[in-house]
Amino acid sequence: MKRLVICGSPRAAGRSRALAEAVGETYARAGDAVNHVNLSDVRIAPCTGCERCAVSERTPGIDDLYCIIADDMMTVRELMNASDELTVVCPVYFSGAPSQFKAFLDRLQPYYYSSKWRAAKKRPAHLFVVGEGGDPHGFAPLVGEVRSALSVAGFRLDAVHDWVGRVEADGALAGSDRLREQPEALLAEGSAPASDYLFIEPDGIRPAGAFSACKASHTQAAACVSVRPLDDAAAQEADCG
Ligand SMILES: Cc1cc2nc3c(=O)[nH]c(=O)nc-3n(C[C@H](O)[C@H](O)[C@H](O)COP(=O)(O)O)c2cc1C
Incomplete structure (x- = not known):
């Protein structure tokens, strides 16, 4: 199976990156081919709402997912399109998405106007949420944004993995002793069906x-x-x- 793990943190070496790597290693150990995209390392500008993508499909000679912003989003979309399953690991910022990650979600808008992608069978997606904890407002808005945008891009958010307050500042994962003996348990920790949200x-x-x-x-x-x-x-x- 081909997997893509997207780390939505603007920090290159934060908690989300540590968890994203651990999740990726778990998939690889099970025999899956794993690609990683770290939003801290790519250039994805925010959507300006120009709506040029609304007519891309009807414009001869251009990609149906064409966007006027020429940046790394093109490569990220190719990796997404080639994946059987998508995993997003993202920190919560004030219940929602960090702005860099929201820019990525908004740049999925060309899929919304593509009849091919609208008709495509949805592939499974997982969201791992990272945070320091202590905020009473949870992260349901983040789940809603991810569900909505990924659905447009051909993915169905199946499960949400709550890692808030469970990754140390140095990247150590809660329960790491147990996870060393049973690494695949990482994928079940804190997991709930996305429909709970x-x-x-x-x-x-x-x-x-x-x-x-x-x-x-x-x-x-x-x-x-x-x-x-x-x-x-x-x-x-x-x-x-
Ligand atoms: C602007 C901002 C808002 C945040 N809001 C929340 C929050 O609502 N809930 C929470 O648990 N943590 C919150 N945090 C803490 C981050 O989620 C936490 O530092 C996390 O480790 C960041 O991910 P990273 O280490 O992968 O960069 C916030 C951090 C920032 C910078």
Whole structure:
């Protein structure tokens, strides 16, 4: 199987890179061919919304995914198009994506206008989320952005792997002793179906547990209970508004 691992951090040697490499090594050990793209090492300018890609498909002599910005996105798209599965490892910034990673997601817009890619069978994708933790707002907006943009580009976000607060500043992974003996366990750690992050209410997208807990608390006019045990106090203050 051909895999692509995209590391969405602007930092070349941060927590996400350490996790992306460990995930890539786990895939390679299982016999898969693994390519890596590190957004810290490539040049991807933000989408300007010019909508030139809206007519690329109907313009003779040019690529149906043509974009007027000539940068490394072209190479990244080729790697994506050649992959059977995609893995994204990304830090959470204020519940969402770092701007460099958001630029990458927005530059997937040419796929939106391609009838070929719209009709293509979706391939599986995984999202590994990295963060320092301690923020009560979670990362559901990041999941929503990744799901939406990857879906346009021919991928179906299947699973979200929550590594928030579980990668040390030096890149050491939580449970590294156990992972040395059972490296494939890395792929199951903190994993939940992406559908757990599908619950949408007027003030945001929430993981299933948080949604039900908040709904119940509103019904009973009681205090809101967070499903994130580390942040209970802060989440009660922030989420129940
Ligand atoms: C602007 C900014 C916003 C951040 N927001 C969050 C957050 O909401 N939740 C969290 O757990 N960590 C947050 N962090 C911490 C980063 O996710 C953390 O430092 C992570 O290690 C960055 O990834 P990297 O080490 O791969 O660069 C934030 C960091 C920055 C710079």
